[in-house]
Amino acid sequence: MAGSAGLQRGAGVSLWRQIADRIRLGVAADLADQNGRLPPETELAERFGVNRHTVRAAISALAHEGVLQAAQGRGTYVRRQRRLVYPIGEKTRFSAGLEGQSHDLRSELLSHRREAASPEVAEALGLRPDEETVRLEVLGSADGTPVSRATLWFSSSRFPDIADHFVRTGSITEALTRSGIADYSRASTTVEARHADEADTGELRLSPGAIVLFMRALNVDPDGAPIQYSLTRFAADRMTLLIQSPRQPGGG
Amino acid sequence: MAGSAGLQRGAGVSLWRQIADRIRLGVAADLADQNGRLPPETELAERFGVNRHTVRAAISALAHEGVLQAAQGRGTYVRRQRRLVYPIGEKTRFSAGLEGQSHDLRSELLSHRREAASPEVAEALGLRPDEETVRLEVLGSADGTPVSRATLWFSSSRFPDIADHFVRTGSITEALTRSGIADYSRASTTVEARHADEADTGELRLSPGAIVLFMRALNVDPDGAPIQYSLTRFAADRMTLLIQSPRQPGGG
DNA sequence: TCGAATTTGTGCGTATGTATG
DNA sequence: GCATACATACGCACAAATTCG
Numbered sequence: 272m273a274g275s276a277g278l279q280r281g282a283g284v285s286l287w288r289q290i291a292d293r294i295r296l297g298v299a300a301d302l303a304d305q306n307g308r309l310p311p312e313t314e315l316a317e318r319f320g321v322n323r324h325t326v327r328a329a330i331s332a333l334a335h336e337g338v339l340q341a342a343q344g345r346g347t348y349v350r351r352q353r354r355l356v357y358p359i360g361e362k363t364r365f366s367a368g369l370e371g372q373s374h375d376l377r378s379e380l381l382s383h384r385r386e387a388a389s390p391e392v393a394e395a396l397g398l399r400p401d402e403e404t405v406r407l408e409v410l411g412s413a414d415g416t417p418v419s420r421a422t423l424w425f426s427s428s429r430f431p432d433i434a435d436h437f438v439r440t441g442s443i444t445e446a447l448t449r450s451g452i453a454d455y456s457r458a459s460t461t462v463e464a465r466h467a468d469e470a471d472t473g474e475l476r477l478s479p480g481a482i483v484l485f486m487r488a489l490n491v492d493p494d495g496a497p498i499q500y501s502l503t504r505f506a507a508d509r510m511t512l513l514i515q516s517p518r519q520p521g522g523g
Numbered sequence: 524m525a526g527s528a529g530l531q532r533g534a535g536v537s538l539w540r541q542i543a544d545r546i547r548l549g550v551a552a553d554l555a556d557q558n559g560r561l562p563p564e565t566e567l568a569e570r571f572g573v574n575r576h577t578v579r580a581a582i583s584a585l586a587h588e589g590v591l592q593a594a595q596g597r598g599t600y601v602r603r604q605r606r607l608v609y610p611i612g613e614k615t616r617f618s619a620g621l622e623g624q625s626h627d628l629r630s631e632l633l634s635h636r637r638e639a640a641s642p643e644v645a646e647a648l649g650l651r652p653d654e655e656t657v658r659l660e661v662l663g664s665a666d667g668t669p670v671s672r673a674t675l676w677f678s679s680s681r682f683p684d685i686a687d688h689f690v691r692t693g694s695i696t697e698a699l700t701r702s703g704i705a706d707y708s709r710a711s712t713t714v715e716a717r718h719a720d721e722a723d724t725g726e727l728r729l730s731p732g733a734i735v736l737f738m739r740a741l742n743v744d745p746d747g748a749p750i751q752y753s754l755t756r757f758a759a760d761r762m763t764l765l766i767q768s769p770r771q772p773g774g775g
Numbered sequence: 776t777c778g779a780a781t782t783t784g785t786g787c788g789t790a791t792g793t794a795t796g
Numbered sequence: 797g798c799a800t801a802c803a804t805a806c807g808c809a810c811a812a813a814t815t816c817g
Contacts, residue, residue: 277721281803283543283584284732285793288535292718292732322795332535354715361768460766463606464716464734464759466544469529480536480544482716482734507716514712514766516613533792537804563782574806579784595783596814 276319287328288480290319294329295338295508298349307349309339336478355413357505360515363457363488365421365443366411373413378441381408381474383434385427392424395489395500403427407434409443410474417475418510421503429498447498455498458491464507475506482507528571539580540732542571546581547590547760550601559601561591584730607665609757612767615709615740617673617695618663625665630693633660633726635686637679644676647741647752655679659686661695662726669727670762673755681750699750707750710743716759727758734759 278289294302294309303309312330316323330347333339341347358368366378387401398404404424411419423443425433429450436446447455463485467477475483484505492498505512530541546554546561555561564582568575582599585591593599610620618630639653650656656676663671675695677685681702688698699707715737719729727735736757744750757764 277724279724279731280794282731283537283540283580283804284730285535285537285803287793289731291535293720296717296720324796325794328535328793356713359766457768459768461608462714462736462764462766463762464736465548466734468545468548472529472531478536479531479534479541480718480732482718484714484716510715512714514611514714516709516711532805535793537792539804565782576807577805580804582783593783594814595812596781598782598814 278319278321284480285328286319286321287325287332290315290321290326290329291332293319294333298338303349307351309347309349311346332478354511355418355509356511356513357419358513358515359457359460359486361456363460365409367444369411369413375412375414377412378443379410379412380434380438381410383407388424392500396424396426396497398426405430405433407437409437413509416509417506419503419505420471420474421501423499423501425499443499452492452498455490455492458489458495458497459487460489461487462512467504471504475504477506484510484512486512530571530573536732537580538571538573539577539584542567542573542578542581543584545571546585547588550590555601559603561599561601563598588730606763607670607761608763608765609671610765610767611709611712611738613708615712617661619696621663621665627664627666629664630695631662631664632686632690633662635659640676644752648676648678648749650678657682657685659689661689665761668761669758671755671757672723672726673753675751675753677751695751704744704750707742707744710741710747710749711739712741713739714764719756723756723758727756729758736762736764738764 278286280286309315310318312323312326316326319326330339330341334341337350338352339347340350353372355369355372366376369376384406385403386406388396388398388404390400392398392404393400393402396404405427407423409421409423410417411421433446433450436449437443440446440449465483465485467475467479467481467483471477471483472479472481477483484507486503486505488501488503489497490499530538532538561567562570564575564578568578571578582591582593586593589602590604591599592602605624607621607624618628621628636658637655638658640648640650640656642652644650644656645652645654648656657679659675661673661675662669663673685698685702688701689695692698692701717735717737719727719731719733719735723729723735724731724733729735736759738755738757740753740755741749742751742753
C-alpha cells in the first residue's frame with residue numbers, strides 16, 4: 272500500500288510541491304509526534320511512494336516557508352505556528368476581532384485614490400454608475416507576517432476624508448467614527464477561495480499555487496444605508512474564518 | 524511591459540498551470556469579450572510573457588476541466604458556468620439551501636460506519652472520549668458534477684438508525700426528523716481553504732493543486748444540545764459561501 | 776468560388792527542470 | 797554528487813478550419 276499515495280505526475284504540479292502541500296496539512300494532524308518531530312525522510316519517502324530526494328525538496332520548501340526546521344542528526348521539526356481566527360458576524364470589525372491573538376497587529380495603508388465606481392461597487396454601495404468613490408488598499412500583518420490584503424470602497428461625497436482618518440488612527444472603525452458613523456453592522460458576506468494572483472504573491476509573500484480566501488463584505492449604517500464595500504484576500508494557511516451565530520456563544 | 528506577469532519558474536508549479544489558474548480567474552472578469560471569446564493564443568502568450576505552446580497547454584487543461592472550448596479557426600470560448608451559492612446561517616440545511624440553483628441536486632451516501640469518537644469529535648458533540656459515533660460520508664452533486672464531500676458524526680446511542688434514514692430519504696434534515704429531531708440550528712461554523720488531498724482529487728474530480736473550502740460545523744437541537752458535527756470539503760471553483768446575517772436580507 | 780487574413784492544431788529540435796537510483 | 801529518464805518550455809515552421817471581402 273506504499274503506492275503513489277494519490278500523487279499525480281505530469282499534472283503541472285511537481286511531486287515535491289504536492290508533497291509539501293500534504294505535509295503542511297498533516298502538520299496540524301497526525302504527521303508529527305508529541306515533540307513536533309516529523310518521521311524520518313526515508314519513511315516519508317516510502318509513505319508517499321517517491322524518492323528521498325523528492326521528499327527533501329518538499330521539506331526544503333517548507334523550511335523556507337518557515338513551517339519546518341531540519342536539524343542534521345536530530346530530525347525535522349514543526350515550528351510553532353498558530354492560525355489566526357477572523358470572526359465574521361453582524362458586528363464584525365476589521366481589527367478588533369483579531370485582538371489578543373497576536374502581540375503585534377498592524378493595518379497599513381498601502382495606497383488610496385479616488386475613482387469612478389465600477390458596476391459591482393456602484394450596485395453594492397447604492398451609487399449611480401461612475402459616481403466617485405474613495406478606494407483604500409490596506410495590508411494587515413500579525414507579528415510581521417502579512418495575513419490579509421483588503422480593498423475598501425466608500426462614497427467619496429459622504430466620506431471625503433476617510434483615508435486621512437485611517438492613516439491617523441490605523442483603524443477603519445475609528446476612521447468611520449470621525450466621519451460621523453457611530454455604529455455600523457455587516458449586511459452581507461460571501462467567501463470564496465482562489466489561487467493567489469500576482470499582487471497576492473507579492474504583498475502577502477506567497478508562492479505560486481498558494482491559496483487566498485476571498486471575502487466580499489458590505490457594511491451598512493444603523494439605517495441600513497451602505498457605507499463600505501470591501502474585498503479582502505486572506506493568506507489561507509494563516510487564517511480561519513469563524514462565522515458567528517447571533518445567539519449561540521460561537522463556541523468551538 | 525509584456526514581461527513575466529508575475530509568473531515564477533522553478534517554484535514547483537509549471538507555467539502552464541499558473542497560467543491556467545490566472546485564466547480561470549480572469550474568465551469571470553475582463554478576459555473574455557461580450558461573446559465569451561478569449562483573446563487569441565498569440566496575444567495571451569505575449570501578455571503572459573511565454574511561448575504559445577505554454578498558453579496552449581493551459582487552455583488544453585481548462586478545456587479538459589470544462590471551463591473553455593477551443594474551435595479551430597474561430598477562437599477559444601468560455602463555456603457557461605455558474606457558481607453555486609451555499610448559504611450559511613442559523614437555519615442552514617444541507618441541501619435545502621442549494622435548491623433551485625440546479626436541475627439535478629443529489630446527496631449520495633458513500634459509506635457509513637460506527638467508530639469511537641476522536642478527541643475533536645467528542646468535544647464537539649459533548650461525548651465521553653471514545654464513545655461510539657455513527658460516521659457518514661456524503662457526496663453532493665449538481666447536474667452530475669460533484670461539488671461537496673462531507674463527513675458527518677452523530678452520537679451512536681441517540682441516532683442509531685441515522686444512516687438508514689438518510690439512505691431512504693436522501694436528506695439529513697429528513698433523517699433527523701425520523702430520529703425525533705423536529706428542528707435544529709447551526710451553533711458554530713468555521714471556514715478554511717486547503718489544497719485538495721488524495722480523497723478530494725478522487726471524489727470531487729479535481730486536479731492536484733486544486734482548492735477545497737473546508738467547513739467545520741456543529742448543529743444543535745432546540746435545547747442547545749449538540750446533535751451533529753461535520754467536516755465539509757467544497758470544490759472551491761464551483762462554490763461561493765454566503766454568510767447570512769440574522770436580520771438583514773442577506774442581499775447580493 | 777477565389778483568395779487573404781486570422782486563429783487553432785501539429786511536428787521537431789533543443790535547453791532546463793523534475794524525479795529516480 | 798552523478799548519471800539517466802521524463803516533463804516542461806522555447807522557437808520556428810507549417811497545416812487545417814473559419815471568416816470576410
